[in-house]
Amino acid sequence: MKKLLIVYHSQGGGTRKMADAVLAGAQEETGVETRMRPALEADVEDLLGTDAVIFGTPENFGYMSGALKDFFDRTFYPAQGKVDQLPYALFVKCSNDGSGAVFNIERIAKGYPLRRVAEPVVHQGDVDQTILDRCHELGHTLAAGLALGIF
Ligand SMILES: Cc1cc2nc3c(=O)[nH]c(=O)nc-3n(C[C@H](O)[C@H](O)[C@H](O)COP(=O)(O)O)c2cc1C
Secondary structure (H helix, E strand, O other), rough: OOEEEEEEOOOOOOHHHHHHHHHHHHOOOOOOOEEEEOOOOOOOHHHOOOOOEEEEEEOOOOOEEOOOOOHHHHHHHHOOOOOOEEEEEEEEOOOOOOHHHHHHHHHHHHHHEEEEEOOEEEEEEEOOHHHHHHHEEEEEHHHHHHHOOOO
16 A cells, blocks of 8 residues: 655644645545654654655744754655655645745755655645645645556
């Protein structure tokens, strides 16, 4: 069975709501096993053991959260060369921007190197049903792509 990993961080709960919707969307695909891990608990074994990964983070100070950066710091050298072209996607929760988080996640991902397979989902402001639906779709898209062997 194909495996999908969601690695996220949330301080105030907004990104967590988005992550839950991504997970629900992914779990609609029965042929894929999806796991969700907080960034501070996720490790290189999680990354090496998955067929695709979705990163979720708030934008903090024009960057990703320190927790997601810590995940990249801890896994970069151990995973480098072992996850070549692993499909990934990302979602970002922010107040008014989000571009710094997206830019820097994409820059780091190129180093592993991972392969982005969906447009980033960026949401400014309160979590509403529209963004939850987009997150649900993101999770389902990744899982369906794995199940169908598209990625
Ligand atoms: C320390 C800190 C820095 C932040 N920096 C930014 C920022 O650079 N750009 C932005 O749009 N929002 C910024 N925000 C707002 C958060 O991205 C926003 O509140 C987000 O919804 C938090 O997600 P969470 O509820 O999952 O923790 C910042 C919030 C905090 C606490």
